[in-house]
Amino acid sequence: MAAPLLTLQNIHLTFGGQPLLTGTELSVFDNDRICLVGRNGSGKSTLLKIAAELIQPDKGERVVKGGATVRYLPQEPDLSTFPSTLAYVEAGLTSGDDHYRAQYLLNELGLTGDEDPKRLSGGEARRAALARVLAPEPDVLLLDEPTNHLDLPAIEWLETELKSLRSALVLISHDRRFLVDLSRATVWLDRGVMRRMDKPFDAFEEWRDEILEQEERERHKLDRKIAMEEDWVRYGVSGRRKRNMRRLGDLFQMRQDRREARRAQGNVQMTVSEAEASGKLVAEATGISKAFGDRVILDNF
Template identity: 65%
Template sequence: MAAPPLLTLQDIALTFGGTPLINRADLTISPGERTCLVGRNGSGKSTLMKIAAGLVEPDNGRLFLQPGTTIRYLAQEPDFSGFSTTLDFVEAGLPPNESTYRAKYLLESLGMTGAEDPGKLSGGEGRRAALAQALAPEPDVLLLDEPTNHLDLPAIEWLEAELRGTRAAMVLISHDRRFLSALSRATIWLDRGETRRIEQGFSNFEAWRDAFFEEEERDQHKLDRKIVAEEHWLRYGVTARRKRNVRRLGNLHELRQNRREVRRPVGSVSMQASEAESSGSLVVEARDIAKAYGERTIVDGLSLRVMRGDRLGIVGANGAGKSTLINLLMGRLAPDSGQIVLGTNLMPVVLDQARATLEPGMTVTEVLTGGRGDSVTVNGQSRHVIGYLKDFLFTPEQARTPVSVLSGGERNRLLIARALAQPANLLVLDEPTNDLDLETLDLLQEMLGDYQGTLILVSHDRDFLDRVASSVLVSEGAGRWMEYAGGYSDMLVQRGQGVEARTVTAKKGSRERQSAAPAPQASAKPKLGFKDQHELKTLPARIAKLEAAIVQLKTVLDDANLYARDPARFDKATAMLAQAETELSQAEDRWLELEMLQAG
């Protein structure tokens, strides 16, 4: 017999400022369950999470918590008042008489010593301390809202391993596809105020969501055709006495009302980069450059060429010197030794991680226009700023909104909107994915795929790097950097391990400790055994079989009447399609991995 749910939310509704944010939302959390909560920015995910944590009271609905159940919620803006050190803050979240060992372990694993002054923490350090406090008591339910924000790759991979080993039930909100796919076993989709649930992890969600939207579009198309038919009858099917059929006229009004009330998906972002004239073939060349600050070496003997059209990803632990390296490559910072050569006709645009270029007092319109008029020039064409803002999901009412009241996601979208409006043949993006929802990430990836210029990208998002980068420059420690062909996953295969954590020192004279669990050491060059050789031979046939199955399933789902005629078959075909696409992706990745091992 299945254990009863630990937490249940039923028919939750909440209105903000007269506008319904959540209409009819359900959330059930059972012991040990791993669920991700997904939806567009502004759809109410964080609010629903706060309702589950008991921090926000809904207008309507029912919340039930099993007696004795412990819940920990990862706060976006933790309150550090009253604590002298980060260790004090984390220990405050422990049950009475609980050992402080776990609090110290978590802080060290997240790159902190425990001696930091909470009043002087950066945003990223504050997030790490809050994460340690949420994990420390090992609760029954963990509610984690964007836990990977501001974490570097070693910390993200450590957190994945830590969460895999916990007994707690989890609800995760994250823009990190790889993180969600690794941990989730069920998905709750909050869309237009309502929740829908599938008993599959995030890796199957997007195919299921797309199939749902396609079915919804088919239903709307049928409704449109019925309205046209009724309007035609009213105009041309009237009797000689011109007496209208009141019932039929009423039906038309009802159809029109239904059409107006159709809940359309939230608008999508439209992205297009303004491109300048092509740069020279050589964009940037570093010739044996070195840079150090005191005893700390940032770059040591790096030689690198970035050619026109390259997509270079830069990865490393926080503090490895990624931003310094960008400043060196852009010629903003002189190396201690070596030489930086910049190509001809370069027109760079830089999107900074800290969003420091946004003045809090400026309005959204002023950020885009520079305070001059109400138009913005994109690709040589003048556009009204309101229309351009709509492309990035800003409402007309937000045009005069000061930057200071925007959310993190809105600020990032505004920075991207401004960057893409400027003519450029070199885009330098420092953590562009922070606070973006998954759909906006998709469109940003598509835009970068179509971009004809050169891209230099700093990111901790492994999936984003796999989709965008053509090569990855990795910090090897002690100022050494190494370039690998392909995306992040390709780098892992070639390097044999992930990105190492940077070391931190607790106190003067104390030993150094790793800031996150060390990555596995590279082993000797692997060779293909008999089993691997057999798998490499059979994978092409399996890939072909999966591709044929996907084509057949899509043909079945192309039937516009399938859902109405046989909902069970539609659901089964949708699930089979998602499974086949997942298996195809895994098979292709495995084939590539084995090919590279054989070639090496």
């Protein structure tokens, strides 16, 4: 197998108290289209920032294959220091890149390039940021929530564009459809550790549940073993024989393993229930108008 384009090896990172990443591994190969999944706060964005070399881990290695280019789309892009959207996109290009493609992508995404970055909506900022990372056609594209703030036509455009690129992809997204359509492999970040399945995202839940059930079975086995050994301690240890000392040592180790195991958190069932209209008037607005220069947002609303 050819060497990976990008590898993270044995990554450790702690912010303050609880360790976030504990020996996390990630390899990105040519043609990979990986979706990176995990609970809110599990460290997905942090790991992508380490892959983009924006954060240094406490321990571990980041290796990029010689000459390979990596581009990163942040969850919250910041364009504020650039005079225009085009300047922002062009600042992401290197000498060999095609400047025409920067303008072309902005137009495809519904922007002119003249927009003032300080006055963009969330969706416009996201589209400019997408143009910036797509323009150089990097070997590896790291995308954190690329569909945030995008409307359906823009999401569909993005899907088609990403499928036509030769770049390897690592995607974080809450958009199920987007992940199912694009991914070829799924990596799951769970309690600091990464697991990879070479199947698209639609196979994720079944795979995850199997792993969690296996873990639960092993925990029961360990609990039973500890209980048996505790019985033995209570009723049977005779003398400080070497064998007995070893057996006691094993018991202490098992107890420690059990304490240190970070249990999987329960799956939160999210149900959004629609509130009934109460009939109570909460707010009333009349005759509201707002414009930015000539651009009218509300007119006597």
